[in-house]
Amino acid sequence: xxxxxxxxxxxxxxxxxxxxxxxxxxxxxxxxxxxxxxxxxxxxxxxxxxxxxxxxxxxxxxxxxxxxxxxxxxxxxxxxxxxxxxxxxxxxxxxxxxxxxxxxxxxxxxxxxxxxxxxxxxxxxxxxxxxxxxxxxxxxxxxxxxxxxxxxxxxxxxxxxxxxxxxxxxxxxxxxxxxxxxxxxxxxxxxxxxxxxxxxxxxxxxxxxxxxxxxxxxxxxxxxxxxxxxxxxxxxxxxxxxxxxxxxxxxxxxxxxxxxxxxxxxxxxxxxxxxxxxxxxxxxxxxxxxxxxxxxxxxxxxxxxxxxxxxxxxxxxxxxxxxxxxxxxxxxxxxxxxxxxxxxxxxxxxxxxxxxxxxxxxxxxxxxxxxxxxxxxxxxxxxxxxxx
Numbered sequence: 009x010x011x012x013x014x015x016x017x018x019x020x021x022x023x024x025x026x027x028x029x030x031x032x033x034x035x036x037x038x039x040x041x042x043x044x045x046x047x048x049x050x051x052x053x054x055x056x057x058x059x060x061x062x063x064x065x066x067x068x069x070x071x072x073x074x075x076x077x078x079x080x081x082x083x084x085x086x087x088x089x090x091x092x093x094x095x096x097x098x099x100x101x102x103x104x105x106x107x108x109x110x111x112x113x114x115x116x117x118x119x120x121x122x123x124x125x126x127x128x129x130x131x132x133x134x135x136x137x138x139x140x141x142x143x144x145x146x147x148x149x150x151x152x153x154x155x156x157x158x159x160x161x162x163x164x165x166x167x168x169x170x171x172x173x174x175x176x177x178x179x180x181x182x183x184x185x186x187x188x189x190x191x192x193x194x195x196x197x198x199x200x201x202x203x204x205x206x207x208x209x210x211x212x213x214x215x216x217x218x219x220x221x222x223x224x225x226x227x228x229x230x231x232x233x234x235x236x237x238x239x240x241x242x243x244x245x246x247x248x249x250x251x252x253x254x255x256x257x258x259x260x261x262x263x264x265x266x267x268x269x270x271x272x273x274x275x276x277x278x279x280x281x282x283x284x285x286x287x288x289x290x291x292x293x294x295x296x297x298x299x300x301x302x303x304x305x306x307x308x309x310x311x312x313x314x315x316x317x318x319x320x321x322x323x324x325x326x327x328x329x330x331x332x333x334x335x336x337x338x339x340x341x342x343x344x345x346x347x348x349x350x351x352x353x354x355x356x357x358x359x360x361x362x363x364x365x366x367x368x369x370x371x372x373x374x375x376x377x378x379x380x381x382x383x384x385x386x387x388x389x390x391x392x393x394x395x396x
Contacts (some may be wrong), residue, residue, distance in 0.1 A: 011108055016110060019197055020096040020138055020140065022193070023134070023138045023194050023197025023198065024135060024138050024139065024147060025190060025194060025196070025212075026134075026193055026194020026197065026198075027130075027131045027134040027135045027138065027151075027191075027194070027198075028135060028150065028151050028154055028190075028191050029187075029189075029190030030090055030094075030127075030188070030352070031127060031128065031131040031132075031151070031155060031187070032109050032154040032155055032157075032158045032274075033160070033183055033184070033186045033187040034094065034097070034127050034158075034183075034184060034187045035154075035155045035156075035157075035158030035159045036126075036158040036159070036161050036162050036165065036183045037097070037101075037162065037180045037183040037184045037187070038158075038159055038162060039158060039159035039160060039161060039162020039163055039183075040165050040166050040176065040179065040180045040183065041101055041120075041161065041162070041180045042063075042162075043162075043163055043166060044166055044171055044176050044177075044180070045062075045063075045104060045113075045202045045372075045386050046059055046063065046155075046208055047116075047171045047299040048171060049062065049113075051171065052108075052337040053394045054089075054110065054193065058110065058156075061114075062110075062113055062114055062117050062261035063117070064352045064353060065114055065117040065118045065121055066117055066118070066120060066121030066124060066233050066349075067121065067349040067350070067352050067353045068119075068121070068353075069117075069118045069119070069121030069122040069125060069365060070121055070122075070124070070125040070345060070346060070349035071129060071346055071350060073122050073125045073126070074125060074129060074342040074343070074345055074349070075342065075346070076288055076340065077125070077129045077130070077203060077339075077341075077342040078335055079337040079344055080081070080126075081130060081133065081201050081290065081338050082201040082335065082338075084134065084199075084316070084354055085198065085271065086130050086134050086198040086199060086200070087192075087195035087202065089126055089130045090126070090130050090131065090187075090188075090191045091129060091188055091192075091228050092126070093124075093126035093127045093130070093189050094123070094127070094184050094188050094191075095122045095124040095215030096119060096122070096187070097120060097124065097127070097184045098184045098185060099124040100116045100119045100120040101120065101177055101180050101184070101261060101315075102124065102177060102178075102181055103116045104116055104120075104177065105174060105177040108130040108251040114297065125345065125349075127187075127237075127265045128345050129338075129341055129345045131189055131209075132151075132325060132341050132344075132345070133199065133337060133338045133341040133342075134198055134199055135148065135151050136148070136325060136326075136328065136329035136337060136341060137144065137199035137329070137333070137334075137337055138197065138199060139265045139329060140273060141329075141330065143274060144273075144274065144295070144321065144329050144330060145269075145270040145271060145273030145274040145278070145322075145326040146267065146270045146271050146274055147270070147271075148266075148267040148270050148273075148322050148325050148326045149267040149268070149269060149270020149271065149322050150266075150267060150270070150328070151202065151219070151267040151322075152270075152318070152321060152322040153263055153266045153267055154264045156259070156262055156266070156318075157263060161260060162261070165183075170314055174186050188256050189257045189338055189386035190208055192266045201334060201335050201338050205333075206336070206367035207336055207339060208339075209343045209346070212332075212336075212339060212340050212343045213329070213347075214344065216327065216328060216331050216332075216340065217329065217385060217386075217389055218278075218279045218282050218283075218324075218385070218386045218389050219278075219282075219325075219327035219328045219331065219340075219344070220323045220324070220328070220340070220343055220344055220347055220391075221347065221382060222282055222320040222321065222323070222324030222327075222346065222382070223320075223321065223324055223343075223344040223348035223351065224347035224348065224350055225320060225350045225351060225379065225381075225382040226284075226317065226318070226320040226321045226324070226348065226349035227239075227347070227348040227349065228352075228354055228355030228356060228358065228378055229289070229317060229320075229350070229351075229375055229378055229379060230318070230337020230352075230355070231352045231353060231355040231356050231361075232355040232356055232358065232359030232371075232374065232375060232378075233258060233314060233375065234255070235355075235356040235359065235360070236356070236359050236363060236371050237251075237255050237258060237310075237371070238251040238252055238254060238255055239251075239363070239371075240254075240296075240363070240368050240369075240371040240372075241301060243363075243367065243368035244301045244368055245301060245302075246301050246302065250301075250302065252306065253307070254306070254310055257307045257310045257311045258310045258311070258314040258315075260315075261310065261311035261312060261313075261314050261315025261316075261318070262314060262315050262318035263315075264311075264314035265312075265314055265316055265318060265319060266318065266322050269281070269285070269316070269319035269323060270312060270322055270323070270326065272324075273322075273326050273327075277390075278323050278326060278327040278330065279327065279389060279390050280390065281319070281323050282319075282320060282323050282324065282327070282386050283383055283386045283390065284316075285316050285317055285319045285320050285323065286317070286320070286379045286380075286382050286386065287318065287379075288313055288316040288317070289313050289317035289375070289376075289379040289382055290376045290380050290383060291313070291317075291375035292309050292310070292312065292313020292314070292317075293313065293372045293373070293379065294376050295309050295313075295372075296309065296310075296369070296370065296371075296372040297372055300342045305391060317379065319349070320382075321332070322344065324344065325341070325344065328340045328344060329342060336359070355378075358374055358378070359371060359374045360376065361374075
């Protein structure tokens with residue numbers, strides 16, 4: 009019996025390592041490719057409006073494809089889906105360099121976004137399904153931490169290769185290709201979906217609003233902060249280098265907080281932890297206008313508040329894993345990623361409009377408002393349904 013339990017534990021660990029390893033390597037490629045494509049278009053003199061529209065194609069692809077993901081996973085399997093998505097990502101990344109046509113770049117960006125949608129939905133379903141229930145939060149925290157480190161490492165590689173010539177594109181393609189290795193090794197441990205989900209996207213959102221809406225709000229807050237935090241610093245008198253440091257502190261907070269939050273989520277009602285994450289974000293945002301921009305106090309607030317807010321993604325995914333299984337879990341993960349992508353699209357315009365209305369503190373107030381609305385929804389849910 010002991011050897012059997014040890015074997016099951018080893019099998020589970022290998023399965024988790026395969027999914028986390030694959031998406032983490034892809035994270036490096038993603039962190040490299042997104043700024044690379046933007047800089048390439050900028051160097052070609054393409055207007056920034058068109059650069060933004062091209063970038064948005066990835067989110068549109070996710071929104072359109074995500075509802076079909078459970079059926080595709082059931083038909084083709086998690087392992088083959090990940091391999092196919094990586095191959096598509098490699099082909100489209102090479103295609104960007106091979107053609108100068110902006111119209112072709114819109115098609116390629118849509119296909120690239122579709123590949124990323126498959127990678128994230130399938131890998132997160134795989135991890136959620138394979139994670140032991142009593143350690144699901146920890147596993148999702150490790151996943152989020154390693155992925156964040158991978159995405160952060162992408163621009164560093166770009167700093168070595170530069171943006172000219174084939175070198176950055178080939179480096180990105182090679183990194184994506186490395187993601188196939190752990191998938192091939194752990195393919196036997198991939199979860200399977202044998203039935204079709206009985207629940208549609210809206211039903212999943214109604215059943216688990218705290219978890220699913222966490223993806224939407226975090227997507228909006230994350231892109232709003234990434235787009236305007238440095239600008240907020242500039243508007244309040246910082247130079248470019250010091251303003252960029254604010255973003256560095258925010259990113260470091262996101263990396264540092266995920267494993268502790270994951271561990272905590274294994275020991276308490278995850279809805280209450282999601283509420284705490286949102287409230288910490290509201291308080292942190294409302295403190296920003298009162299703090300000096302060049303002091304360590306504002307950097308500490310950004311590190312803690314944005315780091316804790318990033319827990320919406322980690323804890324939200326863990327909450328889904330605890331609520332659903334099989335086909336419903338695959339559908340729930342797809343809904344989560346779709347809502348996250350919608351957040352990516354709506355976040356920057358909302359925060360930008362807030363800054364235009366109340367320059368510069370509209371940045372902080374808009375972030376606080378987004379998180380505040382989510383906090384109200386979660387508090388209402390906890391009051392109405394005391395138990396999960």
